[in-house]
Structures are given as C-alpha cells and as structure tokens.
Amino acid sequence: MSKKFWETLPQGSVVLEAGSSAKFKTGAWRSMRPKWTEENCIQCMFCWIYCPDMAVKVTAEGKRENFDYDYCKGCGICALECPGKKGKKAIVMEEEGK
Amino acid sequence: MTTKPLKLKELAKGEERFMHGHRMCAGCGAPIIVKQVLMATDYPIIASNATGCLEVSTCIQQYTAWKIPWIHSAFENAAATISGVEAMYKSLVKQGKIEDKQVKFIAFGGDGGTYDIGFQSLSGAMERGHDMMYICYDNGAYMNTGIQRSSATPFGANTTTCPAGDVIPGKPQQRKDLSRIMAAHGIPYVAQASPAHWMDLMKKVQKAFEIKGPKFMNIISPCNRGWRTRTDDAIMLSKLAVDTCYWPLYEIENGVTKITVKPKEKKPLADFLKPQGRFKHMFAPGNEWMLKQAQEYVDAQWERLLREDASGKDEAGEKV
Numbered sequence: 001m002s003k004k005f006w007e008t009l010p011q012g013s014v015v016l017e018a019g020s021s022a023k024f025k026t027g028a029w030r031s032m033r034p035k036w037t038e039e040n041c042i043q044c045m046f047c048w049i050y051c052p053d054m055a056v057k058v059t060a061e062g063k064r065e066n067f068d069y070d071y072c073k074g075c076g077i078c079a080l081e082c083p084g085k086k087g088k089k090a091i092v093m094e095e096e097g098k
Numbered sequence: 099m100t101t102k103p104l105k106l107k108e109l110a111k112g113e114e115r116f117m118h119g120h121r122m123c124a125g126c127g128a129p130i131i132v133k134q135v136l137m138a139t140d141y142p143i144i145a146s147n148a149t150g151c152l153e154v155s156t157c158i159q160q161y162t163a164w165k166i167p168w169i170h171s172a173f174e175n176a177a178a179t180i181s182g183v184e185a186m187y188k189s190l191v192k193q194g195k196i197e198d199k200q201v202k203f204i205a206f207g208g209d210g211g212t213y214d215i216g217f218q219s220l221s222g223a224m225e226r227g228h229d230m231m232y233i234c235y236d237n238g239a240y241m242n243t244g245i246q247r248s249s250a251t252p253f254g255a256n257t258t259t260c261p262a263g264d265v266i267p268g269k270p271q272q273r274k275d276l277s278r279i280m281a282a283h284g285i286p287y288v289a290q291a292s293p294a295h296w297m298d299l300m301k302k303v304q305k306a307f308e309i310k311g312p313k314f315m316n317i318i319s320p321c322n323r324g325w326r327t328r329t330d331d332a333i334m335l336s337k338l339a340v341d342t343c344y345w346p347l348y349e350i351e352n353g354v355t356k357i358t359v360k361p362k363e364k365k366p367l368a369d370f371l372k373p374q375g376r377f378k379h380m381f382a383p384g385n386e387w388m389l390k391q392a393q394e395y396v397d398a399q400w401e402r403l404l405r406e407d408a409s410g411k412d413e414a415g416e417k418v
Binding site: 004009013015017018019020021022023024025026029030043044045046048049050051052053054055058060061062064068070071073074075076077079080081093 | 106107108109110111114116117118119120121122123124125126127128129130133134156157159160161162163164165166293294296322328329330331332333334
C-alpha cells in the first residue's frame with residue numbers, strides 16, 4: 001500500500017476497503033514456525049478454528065492445506081491443540097530459520 | 099433465516115469476515131473469539147468497538163481486519179454508538195428509505211471498556227431495549243495500556259497497579275460478576291462462553307441472534323502478555339477455566355439459568371492459576387490462604403449456579 005498524506009486520506013479516518021489488513025503481512029513476527037505433516041493429519045480442523053491469525057489455508061472443498069506463512073505469527077496454539085494420529089502430532093513447532 | 103450447521107468442515111468453506119493481517123499479539127484470545135462469533139451466522143452484521151486491544155490493532159489507518167461495517171468512536175460508548183446505529187437503521191427501514199435485510203448489531207468491548215469505562219452506556223443500552231448484542235472479551239485487566247487492574251481482574255492477580263509485594267498480595271478484591279449484573283437488567287439473554295468450547299460459543303451466538311432485544315455475552319479471552327503465560331496456551335487455559343469452574347459456561351434466558359457445559363470432573367482452581375505468572379506469588383510459602391480464599395469464592399459461585407440450574411430460578415439478591 002502506497003504511503004498517503006493527509007490531503008489524500010479519506011476524511012474522518014474512514015477506511016474504504018474492507019479487509020485491507022490482508023495487505024499487511026505479519027509473518028515476519030514469527031520466531032517459531034509450525035510444521036505440518038499431512039500423513040499425521042486427521043483433518044479435524046482444530047488448528048483452523050483456534051488460529052488467531054486465520055493463517056491455516058483451506059481448499060474450496062473444506063480440506064486443510066499448509067499454513068499461510070505470510071500471516072502466521074508462530075504462537076503455537078495449533079501445535080498444542082493438534083490431536084494428531086496414533087500419538088504423532090501433525091503440527092510441531094520448529095525454530096524459524098533452521 | 100435458518101441457522102447454519104456447526105460443523106468445522108462446513109464452516110471452513112465459508113468466507114471469513116475477520117481477516118488476517120491484524121496486529122493482535124501472537125497467541126491472543128480475542129481474534130479467536132471474534133472470528134468464531136462472526137462465523138456462527140450468515141446474517142449481515144454491523145459492529146461497534148470500544149477502545150481496547152481489539153480496536154487499536156484491527157483498525158490502523160488504511161488497514162482494517164473487518165469485512166463488516168465497523169465503527170469506533172470512544173472508549174466508553176461502544177454500546178451507545180451501536181444503539182444509535184440500530185435506532186437509525188430501524189427508522190430508515192420504517193421510512194422506506196432502505197430495505198430490511200435483517201441486519202444484526204454487535205458491540206465488542208474488552209473488560210475495561212465493558213466492566214468499568216463503558217458500563218454506564220452498556221447499562222443504558224440494555225435498559226432501553228435495543229435489538230443488539232454486546233460481546234465482552236474478558237482478559238481480566240487493561241492489557242492494551244500495560245496490564246492495569248480492572249474490576250474484572252481476579253482476586254490475587256499481579257498487575258502493574260496492584261503489584262504483589264510487601265504491601266498487598268496482588269489484587270485484594272474479588273472480580274465483579276458482570277454477567278449477573280447484566281442478567282439483573284432483566285434482558286432476554288445473557289451467556290458466558292469460552293473460545294475453547296467453540297461449538298457452545300457459536301450455538302449461543304446463533305440463539306442470541308434469533309432473540310429480539312438486548313443480549314449480553316461474556317467470553318473469556320486469555321492474554322499471554324498480561325497473564326504471564328506462554329503464547330501457545332490460550333485455548334488450553336480457557337479450557338482449564340471452564341474445567342475448574344472459574345469460568346462456568348451458562349446462559350440465562352428470560353430469567354431461567356441453564357449450565358450449558360458441566361465439567362466431567364471439577365478440577366482444583368490451582369490447575370488454572372499455576373501456569374499463569376500473574377498468580378506466581380500465590381504459590382509461595384505463607385500465601386496458602388490466598389489459594390484457599392480464591393477456591394472458596396469459586397466454589398460458592400459454582401454451588402449457587404448449580405442450585406439455580408436445578409431450580410431454574412435466579413437467586414439475585416440472596417446471600418451466596
């Protein structure tokens with residue numbers, strides 16, 4: 001989003017574009033990175049419903065895809081809540097940049 | 099309008115009305131609550147927001163995380179603002195200037211903007227009987243400005259304005275029970291919910307939207323900065339709050355109390371307090387009385403709720 005100055009901003013602090021925060025990527029906040037292993041995923045969607053950053057991608061058929069690392073802040077809620085399959089978690093946290 | 103089925107796979111196909119890219123802290127409970135509330139229904143929604151974490155970090159000049167019409171004006175008047183919006187909408191429909199699309203109105207506020215600063219405008223809006231819902235995400239202090247105590251802060255919590263030390267052992271008072279105060283307004287629907295029990299939360303939102311008149315929901319919202327916990331345990335803690343009966347999930351519909359989720363086994367309150375750094379001093383030698391006092395308060399509240407649930411009667415005014 002280009003920088004605007006007071007003459008060009010809408011009056012009264014109105015934001016004219018709904019959902020424009022999507023243009024602001026928060027992925028760089030992350031120090032821990034969730035890693036998703038599809039084999040261990042039972043598609044329970046808990047990670048999706050509990051994600052505070054709407055950073056779990058879902059297909060049009062409602063199937064879970066990988067994380068949206070542009071927005072994931074790496075809080076780790078998904079990894080903690082992931083039930084996994086046969087004792088193996090589908091989501092684990094790894095240190096970013098390793 | 100039919101209420102939509104609450105299946106995660108079905109819900110996941112729907113469009114999000116609360117977008118990523120907002121600047122709430124990593125692991126915050128509030129965006130989870132907002133997304134679950136907005137997801138529960140297909141009705142068009144208009145929201146107002148009290149000043150607070152949610153407001154400042156979801157709407158920063160040029161960037162808004164909301165895909166619904168949203169307004170913020172000041173700290174103390176989220177309820178007054180949305181009641182004005184609702185009254186205007188009703189008037190325009192009556193005048194035939196706009197078509198009635200069954201728009202629903204929500205005010206979101208944190209505990210500071212609800213329990214303390216916005217309390218008067220909230221009470222007024224409830225009394226006037228506007229067709230609106232007020233949702234309070236209760237994280238138990240003014241987290242946005244640096245963890246100052248509010249009247250929602252639980253007994254014993256260490257905050258920057260009631261620091262645990264030699265003089266006082268954290269907050270000396272018990273928290274204000276706002277859900278009951280709202281029920282005492284005689285409004286048709288009051289409920290407490292938790293983001294960990296997403297199904298229960300969404301069912302309550304759906305139910306509330308089918309009721310005409312003022313509704314109030316109080317939802318626990320873990321804050322890892324203020325509660326001094328890890329970033330990944332918001333859901334775990336909101337689950338523990340329910341299991342220890344610190345945050346019972348109930349609804350009061352037209353004066354009839356109903357517990358919606360009864361924990362299978364009531365856990366000791368210490369299970370909920372222990373992971374939180376703000377209660378660390380309560381586990382120090384010599385402070386056993388604090389744990390005891392906190393537990394007794396929770397037990398008394400829970401017993402009262404169980405009695406009300408059994409009799410279907412509100413014990414307002416009666417001694418606990």
